[in-house]
Amino acid sequence: MSKTLFDKVWDSHVVQQIEDGPDVLFIDRHLVHEVTSPVAFLGLKNRGVKVMSPKRTFATADHNTPTINQHLPVADLLSANQLKALEENANEHGISYWGLGHEKNGIVHVVGPEYGITQPGATIVCGDSHTSTHGAFGAIAFGIGTSEVEMVLSTQCIMQPKPKTMRINVNGSLNKGVTPKDLALFIISKLSTSGATGYFVEYAGEVFRSLSMEGRMTVCNLSIEMGARGGIIAPDEKTFEYIKDREFTQKGAAWDKAMTYWSTLKTDEDATFDKEHTFKGDAIEPMITYGTNPGMGMGISGGIPTAESVDGGVATYKKSLDYMGYKEGESMIGKKIDFVFLGSCTNGRIEDFRAFTEIVEGKKKADHVTAWLVPGSHKVLNAIKEEGLLNTLEAAGFELREPGCSACLAMNDDKIPAGKYAVSTSNRNFEGRQGPGSRTLLASPTVAAAAAVTGVVTDPRSLV
Amino acid sequence: MAYDKFNILKSSAVPLPIENIDTDQIIPARFLKATERVGFGDNLFRDWRYNQDDSLKSEFPLNDKRYSGKILVGGKNFGSGSSREHAAWAVYDYGFRCVVSSFFADIFRNNCLNIGVLPVQVSAGFLQKIFSAIDSESDSKFTIDLPKQTITIDSSGEFENFKINSYKKDNMLNGFDDIDYLMNIKDQIGEFAKNTPL
Numbered sequence: 186m187s188k189t190l191f192d193k194v195w196d197s198h199v200v201q202q203i204e205d206g207p208d209v210l211f212i213d214r215h216l217v218h219e220v221t222s223p224v225a226f227l228g229l230k231n232r233g234v235k236v237m238s239p240k241r242t243f244a245t246a247d248h249n250t251p252t253i254n255q256h257l258p259v260a261d262l263l264s265a266n267q268l269k270a271l272e273e274n275a276n277e278h279g280i281s282y283w284g285l286g287h288e289k290n291g292i293v294h295v296v297g298p299e300y301g302i303t304q305p306g307a308t309i310v311c312g313d314s315h316t317s318t319h320g321a322f323g324a325i326a327f328g329i330g331t332s333e334v335e336m337v338l339s340t341q342c343i344m345q346p347k348p349k350t351m352r353i354n355v356n357g358s359l360n361k362g363v364t365p366k367d368l369a370l371f372i373i374s375k376l377s378t379s380g381a382t383g384y385f386v387e388y389a390g391e392v393f394r395s396l397s398m399e400g401r402m403t404v405c406n407l408s409i410e411m412g413a414r415g416g417i418i419a420p421d422e423k424t425f426e427y428i429k430d431r432e433f434t435q436k437g438a439a440w441d442k443a444m445t446y447w448s449t450l451k452t453d454e455d456a457t458f459d460k461e462h463t464f465k466g467d468a469i470e471p472m473i474t475y476g477t478n479p480g481m482g483m484g485i486s487g488g489i490p491t492a493e494s495v496d497g498g499v500a501t502y503k504k505s506l507d508y509m510g511y512k513e514g515e516s517m518i519g520k521k522i523d524f525v526f527l528g529s530c531t532n533g534r535i536e537d538f539r540a541f542t543e544i545v546e547g548k549k550k551a552d553h554v555t556a557w558l559v560p561g562s563h564k565v566l567n568a569i570k571e572e573g574l575l576n577t578l579e580a581a582g583f584e585l586r587e588p589g590c591s592a593c594l595a596m597n598d599d600k601i602p603a604g605k606y607a608v609s610t611s612n613r614n615f616e617g618r619q620g621p622g623s624r625t626l627l628a629s630p631t632v633a634a635a636a637a638v639t640g641v642v643t644d645p646r647s648l649v
Numbered sequence: 650m651a652y653d654k655f656n657i658l659k660s661s662a663v664p665l666p667i668e669n670i671d672t673d674q675i676i677p678a679r680f681l682k683a684t685e686r687v688g689f690g691d692n693l694f695r696d697w698r699y700n701q702d703d704s705l706k707s708e709f710p711l712n713d714k715r716y717s718g719k720i721l722v723g724g725k726n727f728g729s730g731s732s733r734e735h736a737a738w739a740v741y742d743y744g745f746r747c748v749v750s751s752f753f754a755d756i757f758r759n760n761c762l763n764i765g766v767l768p769v770q771v772s773a774g775f776l777q778k779i780f781s782a783i784d785s786e787s788d789s790k791f792t793i794d795l796p797k798q799t800i801t802i803d804s805s806g807e808f809e810n811f812k813i814n815s816y817k818k819d820n821m822l823n824g825f826d827d828i829d830y831l832m833n834i835k836d837q838i839g840e841f842a843k844n845t846p847l
Contacts, residue, residue: 198845205815206815211842220681221681223685224684224734232828234832237835248678248681306847316732330737330759333759333827336831339828341838344831379726382726382754409730412754443846478669497725501668594731595677596682622701
């Protein structure tokens with residue numbers, strides 16, 4: 186029978202099917218961070234159980250770590266306590282731990298691919314919804330809750346109802362100045378923040394094929410923002426080229442054996458999906474969000490939609506615009522902004538720093554803008570220096586911080602103050618997401634760079 | 650860890666007629682720093698419930714004395730966003746045992762089921778009837794009957810069926826959790842692991 190890529194990977198990992206219940210799904214790789222794991226480890230302790238497969242388990246610290254002075258003790262006591270708990274749990278169970286100060290430390294979804302932990306055809310979970318990132322390699326990757334973290338730690342399995350399948354095709358090519366982030370924000374704006382709930386999405390078509398692995402990661406990362414369980418892109422030469430020779434990638438005969446498996450990872454020609462959407466790549470322009478969920482995005486040159494023109498309740502829509510301090514019909518171009526955040530598991534990779542630097546080169550950061558540029562990992566940080574981007578950024582008045590989740594979620598010291606506007610390359614513009622009362626405009630690194638040098642929302646195409 | 654058994658719940662409800670309530674609203678990230686599962690109820694809907702000086706926002710339904718009970722009723726797409734199970738813990742710890750909405754985000758729904766909070770998905774029309782019932786009488790009672798899979802507006806007797814798979818239903822009725830199940834088939838999992846390609 187014809188199968189989708191998703192079906193192939195899922196079905197080959199089912200240990201047991203429960204009638205009128207979930208599947209018992211085997212997990213190949215389990216990524217662990219400090220926030221969603223301590224209660225799971227406590228559960229293991231209470232049951233007197235050890236981690237079943239320490240070699241399939243990888244721990245790093247990212248959510249509540251500071252992004253300056255990482256060589257000093259973490260000042261926030263609760264954060265320090267949580268980091269200590271992860272280190273102790275990792276040591277006790279024999280799990281590799283890349284803590285603060287470790288050369289491999291970074292955002293869990295950035296370092297996983299960098300070291301070859303992320304692989305095609307694997308099942309990958311983490312107590313973090315943006316685990317969908319790893320789908321860029323043809324893996325089934327999704328976020329789980331702490332009870333499920335405990336399941337995977339103790340039995341290397343979770344119990345999940347099989348999601349439905351959706352394919353999103355984007356054909357043609359992207360226009361100049363349009364990035365993978367714009368592509369994703371465009372799709373989410375079309376499907377809404379809940380439009381893919383219950384589905385696992387395969388991204389297909391020329392536009393996704395043409396993206397770099399970094400770009401594919403940005404797209405898959407944002408799958409959860411339309412409610413999808415995850416997103417997946419069939420592996421190809423770019424994928425294999427990316428993972429080859431990385432630390433945890435198979436070598437020699439093991440690589441050849443893995444390639445035999447990986448070469449089967451594509452959707453059969455006549456396989457069908459429960460739902461399908463098709464868009465044209467050249468219909469997309471640089472995007473920006475104006476509201477309080479990622480579905481509230483628009484082409485940067487347009488006007489804020491009216492309540493009547495969008496799906497959903499009018500009261501909820503107006504509450505959202507009130508929070509943002511915006512009105513229906515207004516243009517976003519020219520809106521004053523206070524902060525710019527470049528980073529996160531969505532846009533904290535080298536390609537994102539290249540895109541940002543290209544725009545700010547030879548210009549100056551606007552005086553009233555506070556800019557936080559936070560690499561996703563030490564590897565990214567080193568590449569920024571080696572490629573000479575740091576010099577260009579510094580000449581334009583920018584500083585670089587140390588790796589971590591930073592201002593994406595207001596769990597560490599990097600918080601946007603109440604009432605302030607931040608153009609952010611992260612993934613969520615929920616009320617207070619970047620700090621109590623903060624107001625977030627999600628955008629690409631390119632749009633963020635244009636805002637950073639002009640101090641207002643600016644179409645980056647007008648600067649090049 | 651086994652959790653509370655759920656059978657029939659008869660209670661008044663707290664209404665939150667807002668759509669797309671995300672888990673950052675249910676519990677903001679800065680309150681996720683505990684290493685034990687205690688005290689999350691205090692920070693449920695923290696930034697909607699409290700002003701920045703920690704005084705209560707009197708107009709928010711959780712602070713409105715007219716509303717109480719073990720059922721939380723939210724607008725469409727409840728629990729979107731972050732996978733933090735702390736959101737479900739906060740709902741439970743505050744005293745809710747059931748969340749009703751016309752649509753749930755996947756991870757939040759799973760998290761609820763894994764800790765013994767019953768997510769009840771109703772039609773958009775029935776959700777509106779629930780809000781209207783609470784609107785006309787703030788302490789309106791509702792009956793959630795898990796064995797029969799029904800939710801009833803007690804004052805009118807109107808009811809609707811809701812879905813839950815029989816495995817999870819059995820777990821909820823008996824207070825079993827998935828880890829108990831998985832631990833029992835660990836040998837089978839071990840055998841499976843030997844033949845995985847990665």
